[in-house]
Structure formats: structure tokens, C-alpha cells
Amino acid sequence: MMLELRHVCKRFTGITAVDDVSFQARPGEITGYLGPNGSGKSTTMKMITGLLETSSGEILFDGRPIRSELLAFKRRIGYVPEEPSLYSHLSGLEYLTMVGQLRELPAQPTAGRIDSLLHLLSLHGDRHVPLSSYSKGMRQKVLLLAALLHNPDLILLDEPFAGLDVPTSLVLRSLIQELAARGKVVLYSAHELGTVERVSSHVVILHRGKVVADDSIERLRTLMSLPTLEEIFSLLAVDQDTAAVSRDIADLIRA
Amino acid sequence: MQKLQFRVLYRQFLFRIVDLELLSAHAEGDSRTLLGQFASLLIYCSVILAALAGIWAANVRNDRVPPLTQLTGAWTMEHFLIATTMLTVGLFAVLSWDSTFPDRRDVLVLGPLPIPTRTLFLAKVAAVASALGLTLAALHLLAGIAWPLALAQYDSAPAPALVFDPSLPPVRAADFPAVMNRDIAPLLQRLAPVSVAPAGPIRAFFAYWIAMLAAGTFMFCCVLAVQGIAAQFLPRRCFLRVSAFLQMAVFCLLVTGYFLQKSPSAVLMTGPRQSWISWIPSYWFAGLYRQLSGSLHPALAPFARRAWLGLLVAVVVTAAAYAASYLRTLRKIVEAPDIAPGYQSRWLPRLGGSFENALAQFSIRSLLRSRHHRMIYAFYLGVGFALAILFLKAPPEIVGPPPSASDPWGQFSVPLLASTIMLMGLWVVGARAVFSLPLDLSANWIFRIMPLSAGSRCLRGRRRALYVLSVAPAWALSAACLVPVWPWRPAVAHLAMLGLLGIILAEFSFAGTQKIPFTCSYLPGKSKFHMIFWLWFLLVAVVLQAAGEERKALESPAASIAILASLGIVAGFCVLRSNWQARSNYAELRFEEEPSDRLLTLDL
Numbered sequence: 001m002m003l004e005l006r007h008v009c010k011r012f013t014g015i016t017a018v019d020d021v022s023f024q025a026r027p028g029e030i031t032g033y034l035g036p037n038g039s040g041k042s043t044t045m046k047m048i049t050g051l052l053e054t055s056s057g058e059i060l061f062d063g064r065p066i067r068s069e070l071l072a073f074k075r076r077i078g079y080v081p082e083e084p085s086l087y088s089h090l091s092g093l094e095y096l097t098m099v100g101q102l103r104e105l106p107a108q109p110t111a112g113r114i115d116s117l118l119h120l121l122s123l124h125g126d127r128h129v130p131l132s133s134y135s136k137g138m139r140q141k142v143l144l145l146a147a148l149l150h151n152p153d154l155i156l157l158d159e160p161f162a163g164l165d166v167p168t169s170l171v172l173r174s175l176i177q178e179l180a181a182r183g184k185v186v187l188y189s190a191h192e193l194g195t196v197e198r199v200s201s202h203v204v205i206l207h208r209g210k211v212v213a214d215d216s217i218e219r220l221r222t223l224m225s226l227p228t229l230e231e232i233f234s235l236l237a238v239d240q241d242t243a244a245v246s247r248d249i250a251d252l253i254r255a
Numbered sequence: 256m257q258k259l260q261f262r263v264l265y266r267q268f269l270f271r272i273v274d275l276e277l278l279s280a281h282a283e284g285d286s287r288t289l290l291g292q293f294a295s296l297l298i299y300c301s302v303i304l305a306a307l308a309g310i311w312a313a314n315v316r317n318d319r320v321p322p323l324t325q326l327t328g329a330w331t332m333e334h335f336l337i338a339t340t341m342l343t344v345g346l347f348a349v350l351s352w353d354s355t356f357p358d359r360r361d362v363l364v365l366g367p368l369p370i371p372t373r374t375l376f377l378a379k380v381a382a383v384a385s386a387l388g389l390t391l392a393a394l395h396l397l398a399g400i401a402w403p404l405a406l407a408q409y410d411s412a413p414a415p416a417l418v419f420d421p422s423l424p425p426v427r428a429a430d431f432p433a434v435m436n437r438d439i440a441p442l443l444q445r446l447a448p449v450s451v452a453p454a455g456p457i458r459a460f461f462a463y464w465i466a467m468l469a470a471g472t473f474m475f476c477c478v479l480a481v482q483g484i485a486a487q488f489l490p491r492r493c494f495l496r497v498s499a500f501l502q503m504a505v506f507c508l509l510v511t512g513y514f515l516q517k518s519p520s521a522v523l524m525t526g527p528r529q530s531w532i533s534w535i536p537s538y539w540f541a542g543l544y545r546q547l548s549g550s551l552h553p554a555l556a557p558f559a560r561r562a563w564l565g566l567l568v569a570v571v572v573t574a575a576a577y578a579a580s581y582l583r584t585l586r587k588i589v590e591a592p593d594i595a596p597g598y599q600s601r602w603l604p605r606l607g608g609s610f611e612n613a614l615a616q617f618s619i620r621s622l623l624r625s626r627h628h629r630m631i632y633a634f635y636l637g638v639g640f641a642l643a644i645l646f647l648k649a650p651p652e653i654v655g656p657p658p659s660a661s662d663p664w665g666q667f668s669v670p671l672l673a674s675t676i677m678l679m680g681l682w683v684v685g686a687r688a689v690f691s692l693p694l695d696l697s698a699n700w701i702f703r704i705m706p707l708s709a710g711s712r713c714l715r716g717r718r719r720a721l722y723v724l725s726v727a728p729a730w731a732l733s734a735a736c737l738v739p740v741w742p743w744r745p746a747v748a749h750l751a752m753l754g755l756l757g758i759i760l761a762e763f764s765f766a767g768t769q770k771i772p773f774t775c776s777y778l779p780g781k782s783k784f785h786m787i788f789w790l791w792f793l794l795v796a797v798v799l800q801a802a803g804e805e806r807k808a809l810e811s812p813a814a815s816i817a818i819l820a821s822l823g824i825v826a827g828f829c830v831l832r833s834n835w836q837a838r839s840n841y842a843e844l845r846f847e848e849e850p851s852d853r854l855l856t857l858d859l
Contacts, residue, residue, distance in 0.1 A: 107609065
């Protein structure tokens with residue numbers, strides 16, 4: 001049970017968003033998927049979920065191309081998207097129930113499971129409130145529950161910490177580690193490099209649609225002789241002189 | 256600085272009325288294009304109205320038609336144009352309900368910026384006034400030239416005073432001109448003759464535009480005043496709850512009222528003066544047009560006075576409500592949450608297996624909770640009810656004599672049959688139309704990552720949602736109306752036929768690519784205007800004919816069984832056809848209206 005991308009490309013009209021990306025994400029391992037804004041992280045995630053088709057290359061799960069048995073593959077994935085887009089006219093409970101029904105989970109045990117999960121993430125009191133009234137963090141929690149409700153084998157998390165409060169972020173960090181320890185494949189994209197460094201064993205760094213690093217954090221530190229992931233990331237994926245940009249901004253607004 | 260702020264805000268508010276609120280809640284596209292499309296739609300209506308002016312003038316304005324008939328015909332058309340203008344402006348005001356008053360978005364986005372409240376207020380008022388002006392100008396672009404020419408009168412016309420007493424017996428519409436010219440007109444003229452002054456084309460032109468502007472302004476102000484007064488007198492949270500229902504009620508009132516109105520000449524001439532007619536605003540502005548054109552008939556004079564008074568009251572009340580909304584509501588909006596929290600999930604019946612149930616319940620909840628979709632659905636239902644009432648009130652020349660004059664409701668008459676058929680048809684077509692409009696495209700990813708595909712289960716989910724929201728309520732309403740008043744056998748036979756007809760219509764809705772209701776993208780410029788809907792007006796004659804045939808069949812058990820069997824076979828065939836088309840190896844589940852481009856660029 002392994003996720004593998006082989007020479008995956010995605011071209012939109014005139015733009016190559018993802019360019020020849022290859023990497024593997026193994027069970028029991030948390031793969032951090034990093035890159036600046038617009039580097040192609042979310043596009044890759046969408047291709048893995050089947051939301052987008054690849055322009056070329058292949059995505060395999062368990063050794064089989066996902067497109068050959070897309071429905072069977074979709075039964076095994078849990079996905080938290082970058083944007084917390086939800087049907088805001090439904091309540092949290094209605095949304096999770098609908099997801100359970102669409103996944104054809106047995107009604108009674110699923111209802112109990114949803115109830116317990118809502119309690120654990122402190123959403124039970126607001127379960128009948130429409131999602132339009134939820135804060136960003138509450139919406140993120142609902143997305144997380146919807147992704148994990150069916151006990152998926154492959155978990156895709158696209159910036160899952162956005163908007164979460166500190167206690168829930170700590171819970172999520174432990175949860176990701178716990179799920180990986182139970183043999184799940186976890187691919188997780190984030191901008192919080194400190195968290196990635198603490199959680200992930202393996203990172204893939206993307207820059208302008210291309211993979212510029214694919215290894216364990218330990219080996220990258222050794223190879224590049226840099227002490228932190230942040231410095232490795234700055235060297236590989238940040239083109240700008242950040243201090244100079246800051247100075248320029250301050251000068252401009254003063255003018 | 257404030258001039259620039261005003262210009263920027265004015266532009267934003269104006270485009271938002273048309274773009275985000277009116278045409279699509281999530282149309283983040285080109286506002287100018289959408290504004291152009293909206294104007295095109297109204298100009299298209301204007302072209303039709305202008306063509307109608309030519310046809311009307313050719314048939315009515317000639318020597319063969321008596322002067323009195325010409326005069327009453329002109330009243331009818333003037334009233335029709337004013338009522339149509341009021342309906343269009345009223346619908347515009349209802350559809351832009353959320354964008355005419357300041358909302359939470361305005362407060363949160365513009366509040367932190369250094370913009371004086373006065374600038375904000377003036378920009379909003381200017382944008383609303385421009386939207387109203389553009390709507391009126393586009394609607395009457397051609398009609399505003401053609402109709403004043405057609406309605407212009409070059410000679411004074413004799414007319415009855417219409418203040419006679421005692422009342423004369425009613426006259427059938429078809430016999431009206433003959434009876435009027437031969438018997439009644441000389442009598443009336445002798446009793447109280449009136450000479451209606453001529454109105455030349457120049458004066459008619461200005462009278463036309465002023466009357467239309469006044470009627471449109473009145474209607475717009477009335478809708479705004481209703482909303483503004485409710486916002487001022489209800490607590491903010493209560494207002495947010497009530498607002499959606501208020502909007503829907505005004506919408507239904509406008510559509511139904513439009514279809515139920517008669518020409519003022521028809522009302523004044525077919526019976527004694529009835530006090531209720533002086534409360535119909537479209538009659539007021541018909542009187543106003545006559546007053547402005549200088550050809551006011553004494554019978555319309557009170558209406559013209561009411562028009563001025565009504566316009567004044569509406570403008571003053573709206574201005575007060577609008578100003579108050581800026582002084583008082585802005586603070587309330589900041590303090591209160593926009594959405595009233597904490598409603599208990601409503602119980603919905605289980606509609607099949609887990610998957611089908613999810614799709615059907617999602618569809619039902621989406622329609623019940625989305626204001627935009629409810630409004631569009633209400634439009635279809637409003638027209639359905641209005642047509643049903645029109646059928647019931649239609650003269651016997653059109654629908655045939657009632658089987659029993661003493662008990663017209665107790666017999667299976669053509670109007671009753673036709674009205675239930677029409678209701679069923681519009682209910683199904685309306686549900687089908689709203690299902691095709693997306694609710695929130697950015698949220699449909701949840702369906703796209705689910706292990707579901709096109710197929711019979713997807714069809715069953717859609718089918719259950721459509722049946723629950725259209726066929727079942729239309730059938731139940733018909734049953735509730737007919738069973739208590741009709742003998743049981745024809746009632747049961749007709750309800751069975753109606754049910755089968757509903758199934759046939761619903762099954763036709765599933766043809767083509769499969770889409771989960773409310774999740775597929777929709778191109779505003781392509782088919783925003785449901786031409787299919789207008790076919791229903793052409794089908795009115797067919798429905799009447801079918802109802803006539805059904806009535807004959809209901810008199811004979813054998814004929815009833817034959818029709819039921821035929822409809823049953825057709826319905827069965829339609830169900831099988833839909834099932835066959837929905838086979839997963841044949842059908843495609845689509846979330847984009849346009850299929851993805853099959854051509855790939857070579858990037859050479």
C-alpha cells in the first residue's frame with residue numbers, strides 16, 4: 001500500500017503547473033509536501049484525489065494506476081482541501097451524515113461515530129448550527145472529520161492547520177502521527193515548517209512545479225549542511241532576498 | 256477625495272446589484288458582460304412589445320373599428336404596459352433584495368475605511384436609482400417609441416360616462432362591441448355622454464415615459480419600503496429570518512397579481528362601480544397616463560389622483576426607511592450575527608438506500624434553504640397558480656360551458672382539469688429548472704471525490720428528489736381540491752391520469768447527461784433565460800384541448816380505462832428509457848455544463 005507519482009505533469013492553457021513530479025509516500029510515514037504559493041502543491045493533491053486529470057505521467061496506489069479503478073480508489077482516500085468550501089446551508093451534523101451516506105457507511109454505527117467525533121473536537125454543541133455560521137477553524141474541523149469518517153488508507157491533508165486553534169492544532173499533530181503509526185499513508189502539505197519538521201519523516205519540496213528535494217529531513221540536513229528545514233527550504237525554494245524585500249516594502253510605504 | 260470614493264462605490268454597488276445578487280449568487284465573472292446580458296434580455300422584451308404595438312395598431316386603429324372599442328382597447332393596452340412595467344421593476348427589486356440596503360459585507364469591508372456614511376449612502380442610492388433607470392430604459396427602448404405612436408389619438412372620441420346607476424346586466428366579451436354600439440352606447444351617451452380629448456404623438460410620448468417612470472418608481476419604492484419598514488421595526492435577528500419569507504411573499508404577490516388583473520375598461524364596463532378597483536396601483540397609473548396625455552376620462556380621474564398620492568407616499572416612506580437604515584441598522588449589523596444560529600435539523604423521511612437518500616435529502620434541503628433557488632421556484636409556482644386561476648375564470652367561449660351552472664365546482668369541468676394539469680406541468684418544470692442551477696460550485700468537490708458515478712442509483716436519488724418536490728405536492732394539492740367536490744370515480748380517474756402525466760414529465764427531465772441537483776456549473780449567458788418555460792404559454796391551448804378530451808373520456812368508464820392504460824404504457828416506457836440511459840457504462844456524471852476540452856494543445 002504505497003502512493004507513487006511517476007513523471008506527473010499538469011498543464012493548463014499556457015502554464016505548466018506541475019512538471020515531471022515523481023515521489024513515493026509509504027505507509028507508516030508522514031510525507032510533508034512543501035513549496036511556496038503557486039508551486040503546484042494543491043494541483044498535485046487534486047490530481048491524486050481524481051479531481052483533476054494528469055496531462056501526462058501516472059499516479060499509482062497499491063501498485064495500480066488510480067484511474068483504472070477510480071471509484072475503488074476514492075473509497076480509500078480521505079481529503080482535506082486547501083479551501084474550507086462546504087455547503088453552508090447544511091448544519092455540521094447534516095453535512096457529516098451526508099458524507100457518510102454518500103460513502104455508504106452503515107447508518108447506526110456512523111451516526112454514533114459522528115456524535116463521538118463531534119464531542120471530541122468540541123463541535124457537538126454547535127452540530128445543528130448551519131455551517132455558514134461556523135468560524136474558519138470550526139469548518140476546518142468539519143472537513144477533517146469528513147475526511148476521516150470512513151477510516152481511509154490514504155490521507156491527503158492540504159494545509160490542514162489553517163484556522164485551527166492551538167489545542168486543536170496539537171490534537172491534529174498527534175492524530176497525524178497516530179494515523180501514520182497505524183499504517184496509513186499520509187501526504188500532508190503545509191507552510192508551517194516547524195510543524196512539518198516535527199511531524200514528518202520524509203519531505204518533498206516543490207519549486208515552480210518541479211521537485212527540488214525528495215528525502216528524509218535528516219538526510220537533507222546532512223547533505224546540505226544546514227541545521228533546520230526552514231533554511232533548507234529557503235535555499236531551495238525561495239528566490240527572493242527576504243530581508244531586501246522587507247526593506248523595499250517599508251521604503252515604499254514611507255514614500 | 257469624496258468624489259473618487261463616490262465613483263468607486265457607485266460602480267461597485269451598481270455592478271453588484273446586477274452581478275452577484277440578481278443574475279447569480281456566485282457569478283464572479285465579468286460584471287460588464289452580465290450587465291449587457293441583463294440589458295439584452297430587457298431589450299428583447301422591448302422588441303416584442305414594439306412589435307405588439309404594430310400589430311395592435313393595424314387591427315384596432317382603423318375605420319372599421321368603432322371609436323368606443325378603440326378607446327377601450329387603448330385603455331387595455333395602456334394598462335397592460337403599465338402592469339408589465341410594474342411587474343418587471345417589482346421583480347427586479349425583489350431579486351436585488353439583499354443588495355439595495357446595506358448588509359454585513361458592506362459594513363465589514365467598508366467600515367474600517369475612511370469613508371463618510373454620507374458618501375456610502377449617496378453611492379448606494381445613486382446605484383439603486385441607476386439600476387431602476389436602466390431597467391426602465393431597456394424595457395421601453397423600442398416600446399417607448401412604438402406605443403406612444405400607436406396610442407396617440409388625433410380626434411376626440413365619444414365615450415360613456417361609466418357612472419350609470421342602476422347597473423346594467425353583464426355582457427359576454429365576444430358580444431360586447433356589437434351590443435355596445437347597437438344598444439348600450441346610444442343609451443349611455445344620452446344619459447351621460449363624455450368626449451375624450453385627443454392626445455397627439457408628442458404629448459403621448461412624454462406622457463408614456465413619465466407614466467412608466469412613475470409606475471416603476473412606485474413599485475420599486477413599495478418593495479423597498481416593505482423591506483425597510485420590516486428592518487426598522489423587527490429585531491435584527493428576527494428580520495433576517497422573516498426577510499426571506501417576505502421576499503418570497505412579495506414575489507408571489509407580484510406574479511399572481513399580474514396575471515389576475517383585468518383591464519380597467521373591462522372592470523368599469525361590465526358591472527357597477529366596484530370599490531376594490533380603486534386599490535389596484537396599475538389602474539392608478541393607467542389613469543395617470545391618460546391625465547398626462549390630456550385625454551382623461553372622468554371615470555379614470557380618481558385613479559390619476561391616487562397615482563400622484565401613492566407615488567408621493569411611497570417615495571417619502573422609502574426615503575425615510577432608507578435613511579433610517581443607514582443611521583440605525585449599520586450599528587445593529589455590526590453587533591448582530593448575520594445568520595440566526597441554532598436551528599434543529601428538520602426531520603426528513605428516508606428516501607431509499609443510503610446513497611439515494613443522501614442525494615435526495617441534499618436536494619430537498621438545498622431548495623428549502625437557498626433563497627435564490629426558492630425565488631426561482633416560486634416564480635414557476637406563481638405562474639402555475641395564476642394560469643390555473645385564469646383557467647377557472649376563463650369565459651365559456653374558450654373552455655366550453657360548465658356541465659352544471661348551479662354547481663360548477665361539483666362537476667368535472669374543463670377549467671378544473673386544465674388547471675390541475677397546468678399546475679403539475681409548471682411544478683415539474685420549475686423543479687427541473689432550479690435543480691440545474693448550482694448552489695455553491697466551490698463546495699461540490701465533496702461529491703467529486705466520493706466513490707460515486709453516473710448510474711441507476713444516481714438516477715434514483717435525482718428521481719426521488721424531483722418526485723418529492725414536484726410531482727407529489729402537485730398531485731396532493733389536486734387531490735385535496737378535487738376529492739371533496741367531485742364524485743369519487745372521475746376524481747380517482749383524473750388523479751391517476753395526473754399522476755401518470757407527472758411521471759412522464761419528470762422522466763423527460765432526466766434525459767441527457769446526469770447531474771447531481773445543485774452541483775453542476777451553469778453558464779449564465781447560454782441558457783439563463785428558460786425558453787422552454789415560455790413554450791408553456793403555447794401549450795396552454797394544447798392543455799385545454801387535452802382537458803376537453805379527458806372530460807369526455809371521464810364520462811365513460813371504458814374510455815377512462817383506455818386513457819389510463821395509454822398513459823401507463825407511456826409512463827412505463829419513459830421510466831425504462833431513463834433507466835436505460837442511466838446505465839453506468841452509458842451515462843456520464845457531470846459537474847461542468849460544458850464537457851472538458853477533448854483537444855490537447857501540442858505546445859509546439
